[in-house]
Amino acid sequence: MRLAQKYIAENKPALAIPEYRAAVALDPENLDAHANLGVLFFFQGDYTDASPQLRTALKLKPDLWKTQALLGMSEKRSGQVAEARADLESAFPNLKDEKICVESGMELIELDYSANDLSRAASVVGVLRAREPENPVILYTAYRIYSELTNEAMLSLGLVAPKSAQMHMIMAHEMERQNDTSGAIEQYREAMRLNAQLPGLHYELAEALNTSADPALQSEAEAEYKAALAANHFDEKAKCRLGDIAMKHNEIKQAYEDYSGALALQPDDAEANVGLARALTFMNEKQKAIAALEHAVQEDPTNALAHYRLGLLYRQTGKTAEANQEIAKFKQYQAIREQLGKVFIEMRVHTTQSLNEMVDAKEESETQSR
Incomplete structure (x- = not known):
């Protein structure tokens, strides 16, 4: 063990590994030897050899969260998906080390994303954003996940209730993103015609009216804000x-x-x-x-x-x-x-797949699966 530590201090991991192996052979319950051996294998990219060492260390001391996170990452990278998910999900909430937390969180997100479980991926990325709010990798990952959740919800609503007030509100939001305020106002009005009691509808229509370049439409915003307050006395934004x-x-x-x-x-x-x-x-x-x-x-x-x-x-x-x-x-x-x-x-000057095309693609996919 002393020799191994000496080689680690000298940045000679290849020489440390045989010493840790010898220590494990002499003392099969040597926690430090198993853990350090697993870490060395992990950072050498030898995940097949890293996993059993890390797993043994974890059996000897179950609250080694960093060790469990490394084990989960090793399992994922060697194709043991179920085991990887279990270990990463157990370790992730308890990690203190920022770097390991981010790495294990990103690995967990990849697993959730591959399983098309966007909700779970979103919960993990939310934790990462709270811990590192200025990390570009995390912010981009959040953008991708939230965008896909938005598209998924939009597609589902388009299939189950294409003529609903909620669908018209989504269409209004998309038009606002494209800077089409007049089109958005039309969609909000149609949603209002279908269901005037929809929460937040008066406020969102008022916002669109308020940002319109047409003074006549701007003048209608005040009444809608007041209607929003009448529907919800706690609408602080309307006030x-x-x-x-x-x-x-x-x-x-x-x-x-x-x-x-x-x-x-x-x-x-x-x-x-x-x-x-x-x-x-x-x-x-x-x-x-x-x-x-x-x-x-x-x-x-x-x-x-x-x-x-x-x-x-x-x-x-x-x-x-x-x-x-x-x-x-x-x-x-x-x-x-x-x-x-x-x-x-x-960003606005790009070609995006229309909602109808996306719905058609979804229906075609479901037809093929049936």
Whole structure:
């Protein structure tokens, strides 16, 4: 064992392996020898030899979560799918090491994805995103899984209820993604005709109307937001939007009441805090406005508008250094937003399979399987 550790310290794993083998031969219950031997085989890509060593170590001490994760990965890479799933699912929630957690999580996602179990894959990727929210590999994996879940749900709804209000809402969402606001409004209206009590429908129609370039359609948004609130008194977003409309009409007191009502429902909504700060500024309540904006940037550090308005208020109250910092952050996030805008414009210019084609493909596949 001392020789093996010496060779490991000298980065000579090929010399350490025979020593660990000798230790295991002399002491079959030597936990460290089995575990280290398994790890060495694993990182050499010898998964067939790694698995029995790791499995023995785990029998000797069942709470070695890292060892179990490596065992699961070895089993997966040597074709033992059922065993791999069991070990990875057991180890994954208990892993502390970030690298092993991500690697085992990604392996588990591959297993779920191959089995077409997107819901389980989504639950794993959700855990990984919480642990490493800026990891590009995890974010891309999340995009793929969530996109396929969306498509799967859309296809299923298209098959079981193609003329339902929910289907028209999905069509509206897809049109909004393609920047077809007029088409989206038509689909929301059709959904409203079929089922006006559908949760969230009034709010989503109001959002589409509010973003329309047609002033006549914009003017209809307020009534829909009010209808959304009538249907759901806890619709904080609708109340916040009513505050925006009141500000647009210079109804400062009403805007203040609407934003305050929204924040009573959701105190950490950055957008509502920004709106309240604007109303407070018009009311000459600058310190309260600053407090609201500070809360907004704390909850959403990427909110460019919050940084800009906070910078202006800091400057007006003599906080020059803080003002410069906020304006710098505003410019930073504004540049990021502009870059993202260019990316999303490029993404829209592509050919996608239409919903009808996707439904036809699904039906053809099911017909062949029958």
